[in-house]
Amino acid sequence: MATSKIFSVCNPVVARMALNFSQMPAQRPMLLRKQFSTAVRFPQKAVVTRTSSFARSQRLQFVTSAATTTKQVPITREEVFTGDPFNNVSESIFDKFGKNHHQNPDHPLGIIKEAIHLYFDEGHNDGDYTKFDDLKPIVSTTMNFDEMLVPKDHISRNPNDTYYINEKTVLRCHTSAHQASILREGFRKFLVTGDVYRRDSIDATHYPAFHQMEGVRVFEKAEWEAAGCTGTELAEKELKRALSGLAQHLFGDVEMRWVDAYFPFTEPSFELEIFFKGEWLEVLGCGVMQQAILEGADLGESKAWAFGLGLERLAMVLFDIPDIRLFWTDDERFTSQFKAGCFKQGGSAQKFASFSKFPPCLKDVSFWLKDAEANIENDLCEVVRNIGGDLVEAVTLIDDFTNKKNGKRSNCFRITYRSMERSLENKEIDDLQMLIREAMVNELGCELR
Secondary structure, eight states: OOOOHHHHTTOSOSTTSSOOGGGGGGOOGGGOOSOOOOOOEEOTTEEOOOSSHHHHHSOOEEOSOOOEEOOOOOOOHHHHOOOOTTOOOOHHHHTTTTOOGGGOTTSHHHHHHHHHHHIIIIISOSOOOEEEOOOOSEEEHHHHTGGGTOOTTOGGGSTTTSOEEETTEEEOSSGGGGHHHHHHTTOSEEEEEEEEEOOOOOBTTBOSEEEEEEEEEEEOHHHHHHHTSOHHHHHHHHHHHHHHHHHHHHHOSOEEEEEEEEETTEEEEEEEEEEETTEEEEEEEEEEEOHHHHHHTTOTTOEEEEEEEEHHHHHHHHHTOOOGGGGGOOOHHHHTTOOTTOEETTTEEOOOOOOOOOOOEEEEEEEEOSSTTOOOHHHHHHHHHHHHGGGEEEEEEEEEEEOTTTOOEEEEEEEEEOOSSSOOOHHHHHHHHHHHHHHHHHHHOOEEO
16 A cells, blocks of 8 residues: 555554554564553633542533643653663653643644644534643553553563553553543543653654544443434444544545554544545544443443544644654754644645755664564664664664574664754764664673674
């Protein structure tokens, strides 16, 4: 299936909504791109009480009032760097906390978030959706995995893929991590936006910190009885109506198709694709929520739909942004190009005007693996990212060789250095490369060639 250049690096893609569970045993960690998923921003008209089980059991009271925002308490070093042997959070990841690009109305991610909010507020005709965009990214493994029905032995639970603070606490891999707890609080229609974290490869479309939006809508028995259908049929119908409208709101009058998919937390599950600029693009993943999740929130008699999408991926397509690192830059040549309101309904958006692209510096590193069966890419990328930071544009496997005589396996990776702001000097890169080589030996147990 043809896909856009933006999406082709990690095909198949569902805007990181969920891992491709149907193909998981055969996939390398570098291909695990899809999303799994306390201060709160409340929209106008929503007054929420959380003080008792009785209050949580009640429906929201909607009144005319100013929007209420509860600010997230800053995350401290003591919370993150616990000294626990399971901890694998790096300084470079800690530095991403609190950036909250999705809350900046003049940032491309904030602009896309507000465009989606506008659709659900005014274009979808389904009442008020509560918006959460300041939920703390530190969650329990129960929230991140168990409540989303992720199997105990699933590869996504591996520290090679997920940032752990301790054995029971992680940086959320997806905004879905808050789904069950928000349902238990009594919310029935909501959107959750936030920063999520995943140990990942390094290239133009992947970054260890990115942003997602989760949407949920619950239906009661009276609603599907009034519609003359089953709860699953109503949820599926309304899901496709909502997301077809959202796609048109963002991209204009585009051709769409629904592709059957598999996610552990929805059944049936779908991927929404649009025909955009001459190619089919996978935009998001969605489905009818698994009944076990609803039962865990004391909603066993209800039905619901859920969707998840990646804000960076939408912004890269809609604004023609070529490199995901740009979302994290303070360079005014980038930030000055975007202002609140520059995106118009139907896909009319301010396109990114590329500034000077500086030349790359390529460095190869070859080594014997400590374990011939291991996949070292995510660990290597973490080492490279911690030392080289955003000067590293890509880390690419260019050779994978096994010595038939002794069974030892060798990899060769090419590290592409390129600054978005200046020309790099050879000595600067040579020094970084030497530090990376030393860390590969000391931290990863590699034998350099």
